Amino acid sequence: MAGSKSKKKNREEADKYSVLLPTYNERENLPLIVWLLVKYFGESGYNYEIIVIDDGSPDGTLQIAEQLQKIYGEDKIVLRPREKKLGLGTAYIHGIKHATGNFIIIMDADLSHHPKFIPEFIKKQKEGGYDLVSGTRYRGDGGVYGWDLRRKLISRGANFVTQVLLRPGASDLTGSFRLYKKDVLERLVERCVSKGYVFQMEMIVRARQLGYSIGEVPISFVDRVYGESKLGGNEIVSFLKGLLTLFATT
């Protein structure tokens, strides 16, 4: 009895979760998201680290991050800043290189993704041994806050068209709150070339193409508390272009 218990503990300790937080001008949000991450990881007892990848924010995000590192320790808060704003894909590559965990969690630092769901992601992953677990706004108790009818219509419409054309086997393609096995994320990032919303979609479409298993956890998405959220004509056009590219190439 005691033996099996300690064995279980060992196995859990072997799993480590690296949270990648790409930031650009998030000085307001970064301390809050870090505080929430520390809270929920602390409560659930999983081994973790938070990797902050700041792309030379002019608002002093990095200085705030340095203060947080002093408060929470260098083993928990890892700073891997870059000189200037580069793409999300390269931010992940940069983050993975420095990650010591065997699982990687990617999420937005703007508080639209709540860390309370991370223990659920981990539980789901362990249940099914999934290669990746994706948060979904479109299923079960999932949902959004702060969206008007137009935004909901665009979101649902775009999702429907994508489901019909690509049949990706996941309900939320443009969401970016996900947990990956480290090697799976590495392989996917290498293959993905898109930008913006389409990048997240390409990641999951390629995952399916490569035969990786996908688990889903309903999440509530609370739109940016500070700062502005954008969804204009340009985003829609580039989304459609990206969708058609994936349609023709995957």
Add this chain to the structure above:
Amino acid sequence: MTKLLQWLLGVSLIGIAWGLVTFDLLDLQLPAVYKEVAWPMPVYLLVVFGCYSLATVGYRVATFNDCEEAAKELQAQIKEAKADLKKKGLKM
């Protein structure tokens, strides 16, 4: 096979089947009623698919969860976090 090719394959298979029945390309001497049912079928399918799409998207927009509770919880936690971080010595 890409999704585009899958679609083209599917559409051409349906197209061939439709052409066979509607124009009796193989000279099977099918009863006239087959032809009558078959020829408007593409338009009929399109309309059905259109209705299905509109209904699905409409239903999903109407039932999209508004997470009021989550937003409230977050606001409360933000307050708590700010107070705690200040106590820990964070200077904003």
